[in-house]
Amino acid sequence: MSMGIPFNPSEFVSRAIENIRGIVGGEMAVAACSGGVDSTVATYIAKMALDDRLKTVYIDDGFRREGEVEETLRILGDLGLNPILLDRKSLFYRNLKGVIDAERKRRIFRETFYNVIGDFMKSNGIKFLVQGTIAADIVETKGGIKTQHNVLEQIGVDYGFKVIEPLKELYKPQVREVARYLGLPREISEKMPFPGPGLLIRVVGEVNPKRIEIVRKATKIVEEELRDVDAFQKFAVLLPGRATGIRGGKRKYGYMIAIRVVVSEDAITADPLEIPFSKLRSIADRITSEINDVVRVLYELTPKPPSTIEFE
Ligand code: XMP
Numbered sequence: 123m124s125m126g127i128p129f130n131p132s133e134f135v136s137r138a139i140e141n142i143r144g145i146v147g148g149e150m151a152v153a154a155c156s157g158g159v160d161s162t163v164a165t166y167i168a169k170m171a172l173d174d175r176l177k178t179v180y181i182d183d184g185f186r187r188e189g190e191v192e193e194t195l196r197i198l199g200d201l202g203l204n205p206i207l208l209d210r211k212s213l214f215y216r217n218l219k220g221v222i223d224a225e226r227k228r229r230i231f232r233e234t235f236y237n238v239i240g241d242f243m244k245s246n247g248i249k250f251l252v253q254g255t256i257a258a259d260i261v262e263t264k265g266g267i268k269t270q271h272n273v274l275e276q277i278g279v280d281y282g283f284k285v286i287e288p289l290k291e292l293y294k295p296q297v298r299e300v301a302r303y304l305g306l307p308r309e310i311s312e313k314m315p316f317p318g319p320g321l322l323i324r325v326v327g328e329v330n331p332k333r334i335e336i337v338r339k340a341t342k343i344v345e346e347e348l349r350d351v352d353a354f355q356k357f358a359v360l361l362p363g364r365a366t367g368i369r370g371g372k373r374k375y376g377y378m379i380a381i382r383v384v385v386s387e388d389a390i391t392a393d394p395l396e397i398p399f400s401k402l403r404s405i406a407d408r409i410t411s412e413i414n415d416v417v418r419v420l421y422e423l424t425p426k427p428p429s430t431i432e433f434e
Contacts, residue, residue, distance in 0.1 A: 127339060129296050131303035135167060142171035142252070145286055151250035152243055154235075155205065157194030159189045159313050161254030163201055163301050164288050168252040175248065178203040181238055183231070184211035185320035188342045193411055197309060210238050214322075215331065222327050224434030225269055231319045232271045236281045243283055255287040256297055258389050268430065271318040284406040293388040315389065323434040327362035336360055336413055341377045343408045353395050354386040358409070359422075359433045367410075367417020376417030379409055384431055392426040 142151075152164035155178050168176050178198060182191050191207070198205040217234045221227050239251060259270035274285055289297055290405035294315070301311035317323055324341070325333045350354045361378040368374060381402070386392035408420035422429075 127301060131296075131300045134292075134296075134300060135170075135303065138167050139171040142168055142286060142288060144332050146172060146175065146250050147283070148175075149250065150246070150248045151286065152176070152239065152246070152248050152269050153178045153203075153252040154239055155180055155198060155203065155254075156318060157190070157197060157310075157313075158254070158293075158302055158316055159310055160256050160289060160297055162198070162201070162306065162310050163297055164252055164254035165198075166201065166304055166306065167288050167300075168286070169203055175299065176252070177248070178205045179242060180205045180207055181235065182207060182209045182211055183214040183235070183320065183322075184331070185214070185322040186318070187321065187345075188338055194422065195402065197307070201306070206242075207283055208238055208242060210234070212348055213238070215329075216328055218322070220328065220329075224323065224326075226321060227329070227434065228269050228271050228319060231322055232269070232274075235271065235318075236274070240281050240283060248279060250286055251283050252286045252288070254289055254297075256289050257293050258293055260290060261390070268432075269424050295387060314353075317432060323432050324357060327359045333360055337379070338378060339413050340409050340416070343412065344381055347401060347405045347408065348383065348397070351383065351385045351395070351397065351401075352420055354389070354392065355431060356383040359379075361420075362434075365418050369414065369417070374417055377413075377415050378418040378420060379413075380420045380422050380433070381405060382422045382431070382433075384426070386426070386431070389431060390426075392431050394423050397421070 153168050156164040157159045159269055165178055195205050214234050217230050253272055255272050259273050262268050263270045263273040298311050321337050322329055324337050325429050337358055337360040343356045344356055359380045364375045365378050367376045383395045383397055384392040385395050402421055409416055409419050
């Protein structure tokens with residue numbers, strides 16, 4: 123569904139419901155839901171289509187933001203989606219140990235993610251998986267820009283279950299329209315996008331619990347300080363390597379955090395947003411005073427293209 127063609131959310135939802143019922147028949151399905159707008163809309167529509175024949179799972183991979191797991195379970199619970207929590211933090215960290223390359227990280231994340239889901243489905247005798255893949259995910263994966271973690275069939279990967287992607291022809295603005303039409307709360311319909319692999323791809327290079335904790339704290343500070351700034355995405359990234367700084371009057375070879383704030387319609391192109399210097403200074407001051415290991419904070423200025431929104 124291309125941009126510019128009038129889009130009717132009500133017709134879209136009715137067709138999607140019929141479609142899901144047609145595929146699943148009298149059987150059961152699982153929805154993998156991260157609490158983001160895409161997967162929540164897909165799960166909500168699947169719930170309308172299948173009711174008790176849908177199980178919603180939420181995977182804790184260890185790469186979520188502070189408080190995100192609890193918050194997401196609460197929101198999904200309030201929507202009547204009865205999320206089942208699969209805590210697989212240690213499995214993800216084990217599988218990703220020592221991996222540095224961004225695309226390898228995504229591939230291992232994807233494999234681990236779908237093995238966890240696949241095991242859950244097998245043990246429950248379920249063959250259908252609903253997920254919130256949207257058009258931009260497919261376009262970029264096929265174009266060889268990035269392997270979005272949730273794009274499977276389009277690249278010929280077979281995990282032994284049938285994937286249902288009700289939103290795969292929509293772009294982000296249309297998904298938000300559907301969310302509003304469905305009456306989902308603003309905390310879902312207007313939610314800032316967050317990549318499926320989460321903080322895993324916000325740590326450039328090697329990932330371990332300590333490095334994730336640093337970017338988790340920095341992310342919280344950025345989101346708090348820029349609460350009133352209207353942007354497509356605003357986040358912190360832990361850069362590879364170290365730089366010289368000062369702690370307690372002595373040289374400290376510490377970490378560097380980059381801040382990225384972009385405006386975008388559909389994530390296919392993006393522009394950096396001009397942030398008042400005073401705001402940038404408060405972010406830098408808070409990050410360096412609240413996270414002892416960080417000695418430098420940078421603001422990233424590149425549009426997409428030639429950059430991408432994420433650093434990895
Ligand atoms: P890039 O970095 O490719 O990001 O300009 C475009 C949009 O996609 C998000 N993103 C991902 N989302 N799995 C996801 O579900 C991924 O592997 C992934 N990589 C990037 C990114 O946050 C932005 O909104």
